[in-house]
Amino acid sequence: MARILVTGGLGFIGSHTVVELINAGHEPIIVDNLSNANVDVLNGIEAITGKRPLFEKVDLKIKEEVEQLFNRHTDLDGIIHFAAYKAVGESVAKPLEYYENNLGSLVYLLQNLRDHGLDNFIFSSSCTVYGEAEELPITENSPVQPAMSPYGNTKQIGEEVIKDAIAAHQFNAISLRYFNPIGAHPSAEIGESPLGVPLNLVPYVTQTAAGVREQLSVFGNDYDTRDGTNERDYIHVVDIAKAHVIAVERLVNRKNLDKYEYFNLGTGTGSTVLEVIQSFERVSNSKLNYKIVARRSGDVTAAYADTTKANQILGWKAEKNLDDAMADAWRWEKKIRNLD
Ligand code: UFG
Numbered sequence: 346m347a348r349i350l351v352t353g354g355l356g357f358i359g360s361h362t363v364v365e366l367i368n369a370g371h372e373p374i375i376v377d378n379l380s381n382a383n384v385d386v387l388n389g390i391e392a393i394t395g396k397r398p399l400f401e402k403v404d405l406k407i408k409e410e411v412e413q414l415f416n417r418h419t420d421l422d423g424i425i426h427f428a429a430y431k432a433v434g435e436s437v438a439k440p441l442e443y444y445e446n447n448l449g450s451l452v453y454l455l456q457n458l459r460d461h462g463l464d465n466f467i468f469s470s471s472c473t474v475y476g477e478a479e480e481l482p483i484t485e486n487s488p489v490q491p492a493m494s495p496y497g498n499t500k501q502i503g504e505e506v507i508k509d510a511i512a513a514h515q516f517n518a519i520s521l522r523y524f525n526p527i528g529a530h531p532s533a534e535i536g537e538s539p540l541g542v543p544l545n546l547v548p549y550v551t552q553t554a555a556g557v558r559e560q561l562s563v564f565g566n567d568y569d570t571r572d573g574t575n576e577r578d579y580i581h582v583v584d585i586a587k588a589h590v591i592a593v594e595r596l597v598n599r600k601n602l603d604k605y606e607y608f609n610l611g612t613g614t615g616s617t618v619l620e621v622i623q624s625f626e627r628v629s630n631s632k633l634n635y636k637i638v639a640r641r642s643g644d645v646t647a648a649y650a651d652t653t654k655a656n657q658i659l660g661w662k663a664e665k666n667l668d669d670a671m672a673d674a675w676r677w678e679k680k681i682r683n684l685d
Contacts, residue, residue, distance in 0.1 A: 347597050348372045348420060352405060352454070353427030354398075355382035357537045358469070358526055360390060361586035362425060364535070367394040369590050374418060377428065378404040381540060389534035405450035415457040423465035423593045426454060429499065432544055433473075433643065436496035447499035451506055459514045465596035466518040467589060468507055472578075472609065472648055473497040474522060481615075482651035485522075485607050493643050508605055517604045519592045524578035524611035524650050526585045528670035529677035536677030537582075546618060547579070547671070550625050551678035554633055561633060563618050565640035570647055574618035578611035578649035581665035581673070585610055588661045595659065602658070611650025612663040621667065628672040 349366055353359040354375030360382075366373040367390070375387075375398050384400070391397040401417075403410045405428055429447045430436065436443040451468075458466060474497065475483050476490030492498035507518050527547040529536030542558070543549045552558045566573035588610050595601055616624070622633050656662050679685050 346370050346372060347422035347593065348374065348418075349593055350374050350376060350418065350421050350424045351427065352376045352424070352450070353382070353429065353469075355379070355384065355386040355400075356427055358523075358582055358585055359427040360386050360535045361530060361582045362427070362589045363390055363398055364393050364530065365583070365586040365590045367396050367398065369594075371590070373398045374421075375400045376403050376405065376414065378402065383538065386535055389530075392534045393530060393532050405453060406446050408453050411450070411453040411457055415461050419461060421463055422597050423467065424454060424458065424463070425467040425589055425593060426451065427469045429469065431496060433494045433496050434544065436494050436499075440495035443495045443499055448502060448506065451503050455506070455510045458516055459510070464516040465593060466507065466516060467592050467596070468503060468518060468520045470504055470520040470522045470607075471497065471500045472522050472524045472611070472650065474501050474504065475648065477645040478648065481647055482613060482649050483609065484651040485609055485654050504607075511604050517596050517601055519596060519601070520605070520607045521588060521592060522607060522609050523585060524580055524609070524648065526582045527579045528581040528583065528665070528673040530583065531673050531676070533673075533676045533680040536674065536681070538681070546621060547674050550622065550633060551674050553635070554625070554629060554631060554675065555678050555682045555684060557682065559634070561622070561635040562638040563622075563635055564638060564644060566637045567640075568646045570617055572617050572619045575644055576615040576617050576647035576649065578614065579616055579621065579667055579670060580610060580612050580663055581670040584663040584665055588655065588659065591659050591661050608655040608659055609650040609652060610655060611652055612666070613650055613652040615647060615649035616667050621671070624667045624671045625675065628668050629675050
């Protein structure tokens with residue numbers, strides 16, 4: 346049993362990871378400032394696991410709050426750091442808020458790790474660090490490309506901050522570079538709850554089907570892919586969550602080969618936007634209202650993971666496919682809209 350601090354633990358990936366930590370016999374402590382999450386998520390976690398984890402409402406961009414947090418919890422075995430702003434477009438409009446929030450919190454966390462002699466840090470990174478990769482599928486050796494948004498830059502700089510901190514101080518870390526996490530817990534007790542109009546494809550699809558949005562816009566069908574729409578590696582959030590448990594156990598048990606390791610988290614299979622829609626229509630047995638519109642700026646043509654490193658070294662593999670994820674996303678959407 347390990348005591349693991351989970352920042353952003355009420356968010357989409359964070360809450361699913363808390364569930365998997367509890368399922369694996371660990372004791373997560375949730376930290377969240379509720380800026381993009383609801384405290385009711387605790388009820389969902391409790392409904393699934395039968396346990397209600399400790400919740401600390403802390404704003405990690407306030408240094409004193411972070412220090413007080415670590416003074417209250419001196420016996421942590423590891424930290425999984427999800428808490429961050431994550432909207433690409435918003436980051437272009439509010440770069441300074443993104444750098445302050447995403448990097449300030451990271452620096453304060455690492456300072457406290459150092460000062461309290463703590464170790465074992467998992468960082469929530471993104472395939473966005475690879476930009477428009479020259480070779481597909483994308484391995485961890487693909488070069489990190491200039492970031493296309495301040496959000497993406499906070500992930501790149503975050504990885505660099507950790508690398509430099511590890512070179513100077515005594516701790517170990519793993520960065521997990523997610524492709525496109527989607528879906529919800531199969532129980533429909535927790536899922537994704539974007540504020541306002543969704544920016545990501547899958548919540549837009551399910552909200553359109555639920556009648557909350559009128560029509561999905563498909564951003565471009567003139568890309569160099571099999572049907573002209575962008576190709577992505579959509580991965581079920583429960584698979585992503587399980588990878589975090591394996592990663593933190595790897596550090597706690599000192600199984601890591603380097604003080605800082607990086608892994609891609611994807612399925613290894615790319616799906617186009619139209620294939621996502623087809624999957625949704627299949628599992629929901631309904632037709633989705635969509636139209637093709639102009640490209641969205643900043644979208645890369647295709648991105649999907651080479652998962653060999655995570656498969657072989659972490660011993661982790663995505664178990665769920667696109668249909669599973671779309672079915673779970675739809676079950677969650679129907680539950681929160683009181684449909685059925
Ligand atoms: N899309 C639509 N219509 C929508 C929303 C999305 O057609 O209403 C398309 C996009 O053009 C893209 C695909 O669906 O081709 C997926 O878009 P998402 O916004 O769901 O996901 P992205 O691949 O753009 O975003 C991911 C991560 C981000 C990361 C970004 C970098 O979610 O964290 O990749 O490109 F920054």
